[in-house]
Amino acid sequence: MTENETRPTAPASEDSRPYVVLGGGPAGLTAGYLLAKRGERVIVLESTDQVGGIARTEVRRAPNGGEYRFDLGGHRFFTKVREVDDLWLEIMKGEFLLRPRQSRIYWRRKFLQYPLEGMDVLKKLGPVDLMRAGGSYLYAAVKTKVRPQPEETLDVWVSNRFGRWLFTQFFKTYTEKVWGVPTSELRADWAAQRIKGLSFFSAAKAAFLGNKGNEIRSLIGEFHYPRFGPGQMWERMKSDIETRGGEVRMNAPVTRVLIRDGVATGVIAGGETIEAKAVISSLPLGVTTRITDPEAPAEVRDAGRGLRYRDFLTVSLVIDGRDLFPDNWIYIHEPGVKVGRIQNFRSWSPWMVPNDDEASIGMEYFCFEGDSLWNMKDEDLVELAKSELGQMGLGDPSKVTMGFATRVHKAYPVYDGEYARNLEVVKEWLAQTPNLVQVGRNGLHRYNNSDHSMLTAMRAVDNLLDGTRHDIWAVNAEAEYHEEDGSSTGGQGDRNAANPYPYREAPPLNEREAATESAS
Known part of the structure; x- marks a missing residue:
């Protein structure tokens, strides 16, 4: 629904209490x-001094003027949910870039194009490894028909679709680096959600015939991106909320959610009690289960604590000289280094780097809060990143002119062996308080992208204001919400009638300074 096609503004209710939203990330x-x-x-309550959550943009002042901008995690804005796409355009108003996707896999000191390209695969793998991959896939295909095995864990799910050889070479090292646990302990739900539609056959077909029409979601060829990074969208959204009379309070952590007779009546933040008509929470479920008054039952609090998260940190480096590689990011499948992915920020937007004489990259490390990597001093993390950059032959550590580390809490919900049971316990408890609504990635303990996190918030508002009965837990779980669903249009599409704001092409680098509008 666009700015020009909005619902009529609801008449003021006799109930003057505000709706209270917990968390200033994309969903909140x-x-x-x-x-x-x-x-x-x-009233939106954000516990930190910056909106955007894990999708925020970090900014550092350059010594010679200008600003370096760092995207934490890399956020491609691509969706086939038309109403989400329309909302992005409504907020950004011409500040949305249409960007080409380029990603590669770094494996055995070689680069493999991703999406796969037939001749590139033939050249890089060679005939022996190709025979191993093909033979392993054929064996898995026959085995799953003759002696099917329950697909309960990630290793079984992936091996059945790609064969054991490809699983071991490409999926196992990277996945265990990301999650910090063996793939045999991760549920198949994660793979089914994140790489649905992709298999050995579909990947091979895309490699040799192309991914026409972006049939495989994981293999999209272009995406959209705010000119000054994703933080630009969230800052604009905050400003728009305030312009329309709402409040966004920063540094306002919530310590209690008040529930009386099955109704959420308010929250306590900063010692202040705020009455509420309803509470929409994007807080991690484990946090919500611990801060209600009265206290949640012991089994609910235990289930909330049992929902685990993977944290990560980005070491951002500024390097003297031109860009090290043209990719948006590179997946590091090397077992000998700790880094899992490397971003090149200029490839996301030319405005992320203030000049043409330096490169700006983000080295991403996956960890658990409190482990040795998380607790490492910032200067030691910078040295680690520089060392691994040189070890892989991707850059010269001596040319690094600036570096800093940024830690991100609870970045990825973990789909371990107990998560489904724990989630059901929490869901049953939440159902007893209909006006306490969880949304977003951590709010639902679901590994959603930004578009589906935002869609959960849209459905929550519809339910509260219009009396609809959308199942928010089903967003990105059932066919009507999947990006592959043909009934949902989106992406670039026909903007003329539906939305007045076009996508914008990024100009050549030397025209970047001609831009006069600031990142508000």
């Missing part, structure tokens, strides 16, 4: 924006 801000847009009182 979306809920706050849509509530304010429809004339409702809304």
Whole structure:
């Protein structure tokens, strides 16, 4: 639904209490924006001094003027959910770039194009490894038909679709680096959600015939991106909420959610009690189960604590000289280094780097809060990143002119062997308080991208204001919400009638300075 096609503003209710939204990430801000847009009182409470959550943009001042911008995690804006796409355009108003995707896999000191390209695969793998991959796949295909095995864990799910050889070479090392546990302990749900539609056959077909029409979601060829990084969208959304009369309070952690007779009546933040008509929470489920008043039952709190998360940190480096590689990011499948992925920020947007004489990259490390990597001093993390950059032959450590580390809490919900049971316990408890609604990635313990996290907030607002009965837990789980669903249009599409704001092409680098609009 666009700015020009909005629902009529709801008349002011006799109940003057605001809707209270917990968390200023993509889901929380979306809920706050849509509530304010429809004339409702809304207060968004963010515990830190910056909106955007794990999708925020870090900014560092360059010694010679300008700013370096760092995207934590890399956020491609691609969706086939038309209403999410329309909302992005509505917020960004011409500040959305249409960018080419380029990603590669670094494996055995070689680069493999990703999406796969037939001749590149033939050249890099060679005939022996290709025979191993093909033979392993054929064996798996026959085995799954003759003696099918329950696909409960990630290693079985992937091996059945790609063969054991490819699983061991490409999936196992990288996946265990990301999650910090053996693939045999990860549930198949994660693979089914994140790489659905991709198999040995479909990947091989895409490699030799191309991924026409972006049939395989994981293999999209282009995406959209805010000119000054994803943080630009969240800052604009915050400003729009405030312009429409809503509040976004920073440094306002919530310490209690008040529930009386099965109704959420308010929250306590910073010692202040804020009455609420309803509470929309993007807090991690484990946090929500621990801060209610009265206290949640012991089994619910135990289930909340049992929902685990993977944290990560980015070591951002500024390097003297031109870009080290043209990719948006490179997946590091090398077992001999700790880094899991490397971003090149200029490939996301030319405005992320203030000059043409330096490269700016992000070395991403996956860890658990409190482990040796997480607790490493910032200067030691910078030295580690420089060392591994040189070890892989991707850059000269001596040319690094600046570096810093940024830690990200609870970046990825872990789909371990107990998560499904724990999640059901928490869901049953939440169902007893219909106006306490969880949204977003951590709010639902679901590994959603930004578009589906925002869609959960949209559905929550519809349920609260219009009396609809959307199953928010089903977003990105059932066919009607999948990006592959043909009934949902989106992406670039026909913008003329549906939305007045076009996508913007990034100009050549030397025209970057001609831009006059600041990243508000």
